[in-house]
Amino acid sequence: MTKSSFSTILGLSIRIFKKVRFEFRVSTGIGMHEKGPHRLPMERNIFPFFVSDNHYRTVLFVGCSLATIWYKKVFKDMEYWTLDIDHRKKRMGAKNHIVDRLSNLNTYFDRPYFNLIFVNGVIGWGLDDPQEADVSVNACYNALKPNGKFIIGWNDIPERKPFEVDTLKALRQFERWNFPPVGRWRHLIPEPTPYYYDFYVKIGDRNRMSEQSRFKDLKI
Numbered sequence: 001m002t003k004s005s006f007s008t009i010l011g012l013s014i015r016i017f018k019k020v021r022f023e024f025r026v027s028t029g030i031g032m033h034e035k036g037p038h039r040l041p042m043e044r045n046i047f048p049f050f051v052s053d054n055h056y057r058t059v060l061f062v063g064c065s066l067a068t069i070w071y072k073k074v075f076k077d078m079e080y081w082t083l084d085i086d087h088r089k090k091r092m093g094a095k096n097h098i099v100d101r102l103s104n105l106n107t108y109f110d111r112p113y114f115n116l117i118f119v120n121g122v123i124g125w126g127l128d129d130p131q132e133a134d135v136s137v138n139a140c141y142n143a144l145k146p147n148g149k150f151i152i153g154w155n156d157i158p159e160r161k162p163f164e165v166d167t168l169k170a171l172r173q174f175e176r177w178n179f180p181p182v183g184r185w186r187h188l189i190p191e192p193t194p195y196y197y198d199f200y201v202k203i204g205d206r207n208r209m210s211e212q213s214r215f216k217d218l219k220i
Contacts, residue, residue: 037189046179049179049181056116060116060118062082062118080094081098085100087099102136103135106139109143110142115144119140123152130163133163133168134168134169147201147202149177153198155193156194165198
């Protein structure tokens with residue numbers, strides 16, 4: 001066997017192994033609860049805040065992975081949608097799943113529909129062009145109902161920050177919203193690398209007083 005043939009067989013074997021491992025993990029759910037420190041605050045504190053409030057009935061989560069498979073249980077009492085550009089991620093999303101770019105969201109929802117939109121771990125992981133990101137944020141704004149909340153999770157490291165998030169013009173349509181459990185609109189998860197959750201509200205409705213008092217002692 002030549003060196004070239006061996007390399008070809010080895011490469012094929014690795015691809016087959018990865019494919020089998022992927023199918024096994026998706027079918028069994030193994031790995032879906034393996035959480036990094038960036039995701040845990042969202043699942044333990046941010047999700048419960050919204051799930052416990054019946055004003056939030058429709059939710060879109062953008063960016064699917066093995067870790068998001070069980071989110072359909074979290075949002076079981078809500079109309080839950082997911083979106084990811086990778087068709088392979090469909091099985092990790094909601095029953096209501098869209099395979100497309102976020103910038104095309106208004107193709108499916110051309111009027112306000114959602115109470116809540118999460119865009120988590122997408123910037124720097126595929127959404128790398130600032131112009132496309134601007135169109136994507138604008139599409140989210142259009143798809144949100146009045147007083148709808150928009151949450152972005154993003155990495156603050158050079159290799160995962162292709163542009164400055166605050167420079168997106170479409171974000172100016174929103175108001176920065178002080179998330180009641182932490183009392184600020186931008187929350188930092190410092191370890192192991194800086195990761196931020198930014199909270200916005202669609203302009204036109206102010207924070208409800210009940211939101212300001214709920215979970216006031218909750219810590220992220």
